[in-house]
Amino acid sequence: MNTILAKDHFMQTYVSVDCVVFGFDNTQLNVLLVERNTQLPRLRDLKLPGSLIYQHENADEAAHRVLNELTGIKKITLKQFKSFTSPERTRNPDDIGWLEFAYSNRIDRLITISYLSLCKINRRLNNVSKYQSVEWCPVNELPTMPFDHNQIVEESLEEIRRWVEFDPAIVFELLPSKFTESELRKLYEAIYRKELDVRNFHKRISGIKYIVPLEERQTKVAHRAARLFKFDKILYNKRMTTIE
Amino acid sequence: MNTILAKDHFMQTYVSVDCVVFGFDNTQLNVLLVERNTQLPRLRDLKLPGSLIYQHENADEAAHRVLNELTGIKKITLKQFKSFTSPERTRNPDDIGWLEFAYSNRIDRLITISYLSLCKINRRLNNVSKYQSVEWCPVNELPTMPFDHNQIVEESLEEIRRWVEFDPAIVFELLPSKFTESELRKLYEAIYRKELDVRNFHKRISGIKYIVPLEERQTKVAHRAARLFKFDKILYNKRMTTIE
DNA sequence: ACTATTATTGTATTTTTTACAATATAATTA
């Protein structure tokens, strides 16, 4: 093999991580975006939170670090999703220019490893670097973003749907700790883009032990106040152990 | 951001692809391994087929290229699975030495993007480079492999099970074009490591339109010859279009 | 002809999913 492959065909490349963090605003899914630092005059220049990875860290660590640096989020579950490796993804001169500005290095090729997360949308965000803002953007109203970030979000959405089918409990990461049944139902409807029958949904939910009804109810609503529920992580983890 | 991150914290790295190709020998799942070229005397030194990626290609292209170079396989469906990025994965001096031998370059850090594929086990294999052999190895009898290749296979197996749940039709890539019902059942049993009821399995299979019974039967078997079936890709693709 | 081995198939039961709409309650309004 070493005889047929000349070494200069291979390449070293920079490797980044990009985080796709989803939130739910009771109507639709949102993605967490940061404003890109740039000297060029622009109205808005939003992108996924991301960064090159350091020498000493693996990609998981880099993803947590960058999310903390750019949004203040510390404790969060991030799951590796997919690598985006096309040489074409760093063809836009604006993007090349921004990379050189941000990292003080000419970067011609950059592959990125994307990470996914589900997050409560009212989570406190402290952007550490004062020049950048952080904001939620509805997935149906995303701006055109640099690199292939639009494509990354698109594929991430499909992946989220697969996750939910495989492990329905992950949706609670998108809800406040106390939520109503209709909030939960609307979340499912947003993920699947499909209306669900209220009664059948109730039947299904009420059979799930780890979705616990509380004595509390909504306040300050102009109609009958709905009961609040919580997701019980301990019951959820016990769920499988009785079968064996 | 550029002010708090010194550029020399970042790194360039080599990036490889590694292919985990599964086959089914009517009893258990197998993985396609290649013999590593090495000057050191060893009895056997098997690893996943993999290679550094070229400057001009993306990871998908690299995966197809390397599989073709090392096994002669050309047309195959490869799906990106996961990146393995730990700095620890290139800590073994033997592995570093082999990388230098194979690529004529000192490589201290190497991340790899793994690809998965399902393949008919009787597929013709032509290893292009004459010094390396290619062989199927049962997943339960894997040798200790370089880098983190054992871990990659382990995680790949779990991923395959998720695939099959999501899209049961992919299992036909592991079977010959004509197969018996019991071959199909044994494949499911191998994937799930669980016995399945013969009658219920038949009931389920006979309800699936794209699994087509043929008039042909087994030959040269010392017992009642079983009917052969085929997977009809066209019927499979039509499967969803009638609902709408 | 007999044996060994695997193929083939049905029924009753249980569980899950689906379709469908009337009543209850909190806040607001007249």
Next chain:
DNA sequence: TAATTATATTGTAAAAAATACAATAATAGT
């Protein structure tokens, strides 16, 4: 305070899917 508005809450019947369970059929080899 009675009426209105908006959403919450809940049951039943039918259909579909999953499960448990074992006797008979066919072929190759002796």
